[in-house]
Amino acid sequence: MLPELLQKIELYHLLFLIDCHFSETAKKEGCLFCKGVLHQADYRRKPRGPFKNLPEEYQKRHSLCCSCENCRKRSLPASCRFMGRKVYFWPVILIVMALRQNREESYSTGQLMRLFNISRSTLKRWYQFFKECFPQQPQWQRIRGLIPTNISNHEIPGSLLHFYQDHFNDDRLSALIQCLIVLTSEGNFSVKIDGFNVHAKDG
Numbered sequence: 001m002l003p004e005l006l007q008k009i010e011l012y013h014l015l016f017l018i019d020c021h022f023s024e025t026a027k028k029e030g031c032l033f034c035k036g037v038l039h040q041a042d043y044r045r046k047p048r049g050p051f052k053n054l055p056e057e058y059q060k061r062h063s064l065c066c067s068c069e070n071c072r073k074r075s076l077p078a079s080c081r082f083m084g085r086k087v088y089f090w091p092v093i094l095i096v097m098a099l100r101q102n103r104e105e106s107y108s109t110g111q112l113m114r115l116f117n118i119s120r121s122t123l124k125r126w127y128q129f130f131k132e133c134f135p136q137q138p139q140w141q142r143i144r145g146l147i148p149t150n151i152s153n154h155e156i157p158g159s160l161l162h163f164y165q166d167h168f169n170d171d172r173l174s175a176l177i178q179c180l181i182v183l184t185s186e187g188n189f190s191v192k193i194d195g196f197n198v199h200a201k202d203g
Contacts, residue, residue, distance in 0.1 A: 002095045002161075003115060005172055006050045011091065012058045014177055015080045022185070023062040026077040036068035038075065045082060049089040050116065080180040090184075091176060092116065094157055096123070097130060101158030130156055143182060157183060 005011050027038045042060045061082055064075050083090040096116060099107040100123075107115070109123055134140055135153040144153075151159045157179065164175035
C-alpha cells in the first residue's frame with residue numbers, strides 16, 4: 001500500500017541522499033546572480049507527515065548562500081522532500097493525490113482526512129492546485145514531453161505515479177522516488193537504487 005511507504009525510514013533516507021546530490025550539483029554551478037562561490041546554509045522546516053521521530057537532518061531544507069559580500073543571495077536547490085513552501089512532505093502530497101486520482105479505487109476526501117490527519121481545506125487547496133495551476137506551469141510543460149501522452153494533465157500527479165508503478169513492476173518505493181525525481185528535476189537527473197544507497201547522475 002502506498003500510505004505504508006510514508007512509515008519507512010528508508011524512503012526519507014533515499015530522498016535525503018538525492019537532495020544532497022541536487023545541492024552539491026547546484027553548489028558546483030555557483031551563484032545564479034554573480035557566479036560566486038556558494039556555501040551551505042540549511043534550515044529546519046519541521047514538515048508534517050505520518051512518520052514520528054524522524055532524524056533532524058532529514059527535516060532540514062538544503063539551502064545555499066552566496067559568499068560574495070555584494071551579493072549574499074540565497075538559492076534553493078531542487079528537492080524531492082519539500083514542495084515549495086508547503087508544510088507537508090512532498091511524498092505525502094504525491095501519495096494523497098495518487099489515492100484520490102486512482103481510477104480503480106479512488107479515496108474520498110473524508111477517507112484521506114482520517115488516514116493522513118489532513119484538514120478538508122488543505123486537501124481542497126491541493127486538488128485545486130494540481131487541477132488548475134500545476135498543468136500551466138513552465139515546470140510541467142518541460143516535463144510533459146518526457147512522459148507518455150496517455151497521462152492526462154487532469155490526473156497529475158497521481159497518473160504519473162501509477163505509470164511508474166507499472167514501469168517498476170509494482171515496486172512502489174522505486175516508483176515513488178522516480179516520480180518525485182521527474183517532478184522535481186524536470187528529467188535532468190536519474191538515479192540507480194542499490195539496496196538503500198542512491199547513485200545519482202546527470203540525465
